[in-house]
Amino acid sequence: MRTFGVEEEFLIVDPDSGYPLPLAGELLRLHDPDQKLADHPAPSQMLAAELQQEQLEVITHPHSSLSGLAAEIRAGRAYADSLARMTGARIAALATSPLPATPTATRNVRYDALMEKFALTAREQLTCGYHVHVSVGSDEEGVAVLDRIRSWLPPLIALSSNSPFWNGTDSGYASFRTQAWNRWSTAGPTDVFGSAKAYYSLVEALSGTGVVTSPDFDARLSVRHPTVEIRVADVCLDARDAALIAALVRALVETAAREWEAGHPPDMVPAAILRQAAWRASRWGSEGELLHPVTHRPATARNVADALHGHVREALEDTGDASYVAEALQRILGQGTGAGRQRQAFERNRRLSDVVKLATGLTHQESADYSSLDNPLLEGDMETTGPSPDLAAVSV
Template identity: 35%
Template sequence: MNPDVLTFGVEEEFFVVDRRGHLSQAGDDVVDAAEAAEDVQGELQHELNLSQAEAATDVCSTHAEALRQLSGLREDLAKAARTRGYRLLPAGAPPLAETEPPKITPNPRYQRMAEHFGATAWTSLTCGCHVHVAIPDKASGIEVLNRVRPWLPALLAITANSAIVDGYDTGYASWRYHQWSRWPSAGPPPRFASLDEYESIVDGWLRSGAILDRGMIYWDVRLSEKQPTLEFRISDVAATPTEAVLLAVLARALVATALADGGPTPMLSNEVLRGRLWRASKEGVTGSCPHPRTGDLEPVKAVLDDLISLTAPALEAAGDLDFARETTARLVAEGGGADRQRRVFAEKSRADAVVDLLTG
């Protein structure tokens, strides 16, 4: 491995559901049980709602390493859930309708968030996938953030995995993206003139109470508050670990390409980017979205092909090029998580069949 290749890490959120597929209150118990098992590689974490569990890889250098860790962490959580009569559900939003929201995890920060934000917190029933990519410093991170913004719709399309929600077809490949956007600090970041501008917006949010702490900076891509990384937060939790790793290697390649590019920063207004993200969230990987360079609608496959061509030197240096090409081709041909959800829902006319599909 080239020592100049950027390291990365992946975080995944999951629902813990009962045998029928409804949200449980057992997320904390499942995380604690899985943590107690031997040879856990990575980190298991509690989440905002008691119906959720989170897994995070260690710092990774190769896609094979990330795939091994993500697969192992999912199995650790799934095994802990099974032994307690539950299932681990990798879906961006709950397929089944619930009669009441799950309870907030009894953590002082989460309780404060629930009191301050009300129903936004109580009904925040979404699971995402976050990719951290190493950056030299925050100032460089702002430059990279500005350059990768136009490609956010393509990254959203890759893992779109929340078409069937509350018992019906939403008409969107990623309904999670719209649910999550209710948080005041969520959505696409603007194009920043400097790190000072980034910080001034964060300061304004803190002063207004739109966020309670810096951990609530929920932009689709942001500077991480805990690691020297750029954190991509755009995506649904992927239906499979392989799809999550595809997202990760493309994000890493975009960062590496942006760091090497000394050209002008793309001019793209947030209003236009918001519209492009809407289109990507609606159609997913088998649909169309605006091309980052032209703004014209093109099949997502064509946009992803151009993304791979743009980042090919970085992908090749990291040993990811063949993996990215093969996985993207298979994903477009077979459909993503949202496409698979729709197929089984159309065939069975039951949302619990979607749960069965995803919990496998």
């Protein structure tokens, strides 16, 4: 069974005003794996700084079961929030700040260089994504997977959409993080590579331009671990949605690997068309028409979700994740994504601070129903396997 792990980026916010706070350095100083803080046990998660001091990243270990990964996602959120509370702040799973913010850059050689080179794009980049790593057996398998999951990534943007506000206004998008992120020079979908050699040739050529050293593709090979890294999702307001996205990503990777082994060719749809699919997913989330991953024509979000579910159903059944994914998809399609919940919170009193208060409450809610994860095939898998928790291999 393929192992998988995730990286979640969170905003550090003032619990009253809702404004982001540049406290990542302070939270990392408080982080001590050998100590017990509040009611939380010594953490196994790795915490990391991001481009801006208003962000904190929590990185899980690799897991072989969804139940183990979901439990660590919840524990990591609770632990990060316990650190934030010690400074008078909170952690919020918001992919963009609802309130206006002037980010404070993290100072080190790498980030200083990014700020100098990318100017306003870097200075304004206060976005929180959700990255899923899934193990692969070789670079050749990894690139074959990348070639075969391309069309299925835009639905993940729609299902995870959690960033409707930008600089104090409603952007009109369900995932404005996607729009802001795509200002980076190599962000977005890729064309079919065909081989690991072709993949690395492109990476080398991009490096040779002097603009980037590590490309920000929607999906790529990790430079540190034997994994593929899928990077399209917003950080999810609800931890249950984070578990869903992780389960779907692992199933997509497994399905693609099986297709490659069976000799099935990838869909040769141009990256330019996939960019339109990502735009639709970013604009409408689960509430409008998306591009169907097979026909590449407009279709309802429910039809697209059904197509995705059907595409990976066999892999989900083999991992024991089928029941959870079916229920979670119906919940999102019925109740909406984080973007819709943010807008509902704002409409009550027309206060963006209410959106942030909602988010701090939902980020690690303990009352959520995880009963469909109680599968005998999954129980007892809090042990971790594979590489160390340092899964981060991001350029930003």
